[in-house]
Amino acid sequence: MHSRRPETLKIDISKYSGVEEDSxxxxxxxxxxxxxxxxxxxxxxxxxxxxxxxxxxxxxxxxxxxxxxxxxxxxxxxxxxxxxxxxEPPRAEFRARTELLKLKQGKRDVHAYAQHIRHLTSCISSNPVDEHTLVSVFMQGLADGPVKTHLFRLELDSLEQAISISEQEDFSLRQARASSTSYRQPRRYDSGIQSRWNSVM
Structure with missing residues (x-):
């Protein structure tokens, strides 16, 4: 039997033109x-x-x-x-570091917040931020809620570990919410039946 060739995905990317707005x-x-x-x-x-x-x-x-x-x-x-x-614009790393240390999740979902912190981290290459600081920044920047509470109960060694756990927790919470909203209470006819029965009596 012939082994199957790994499937490939033809993902398109944006064109890089070198203008100042491009990162x-x-x-x-x-x-x-x-x-x-x-x-x-x-x-x-x-x-x-x-x-x-x-x-x-x-x-x-x-x-x-x-x-x-x-x-x-x-x-x-x-x-x-x-x-x-x-x-690359001058002082790009300084700006990335400053933004990273003040980063907050805000109205973004956990995945978008994680992607942003990954991007800023990748912008700092000459003097990288240590993992302990990255974990602290990520956790402090999370919006208050179950995900943040869950992370603060754990001992985390790396940014990627913190991101992975937070995304899993966020996914579980979303699934639980979806299940609860999709469940509908059965319609109750007791009072109507009782009133009609009383009228007959």
Whole structure:
């Protein structure tokens, strides 16, 4: 029997153009998700896929390097590093760190809050925030409620562990709410039947 080939998903990602509004690190998250889904494992193919999703200034920059013979990214890691050096706004890490330490869940659901804290964490690479601080920031920023209460009863070692447990707890709570709202009380006819019986009597 032939072994089945792993299925691939052709996830589309946004084009990175290198303008100030674009976040290279946010685009890298999209890029990594897409390369994994498409099962692109070869380094050169990963770089080629990344290039195919460039636009504007960023595309011109990459083509310019290629035309001048200095196009030697070698790997996706090198490609990302050079792109960041060229297009990332100054003091981006300082701003990301400041936002991270003040981050609150607010009106977002737990998953959206977790994704935001992951993004900010990925923006801080030269002097990363330690895991203990990340766990503390994540827990303190959660909205008051059952999820936060549950986490504070546990000893957590990493941000990913805290996120995983909080998302599981949030999912369980949502399922419980959905079950309770879908249950309907049976209609009661006792009083009506009794009144009609009394009128007959």
């Amino acid at each position: 290279p690190l946010r685009w890298f998250v999209e890029l990594d998700d897409a390369t994994r889904a498409r099962r692109i494992d070869d380094g050169e193919m990963q770089v080629a896929f990344a290039q195919s999703n460039l636009a504007g200034r960023a595309k011109t920059w990459a083509l310019g390097l290629k035309l001048h013979g200095t196009y030697a990214f070698g790997s996706l890691k090198v490609f990302k590093s050079r792109l960041r050096q060229t297009f």
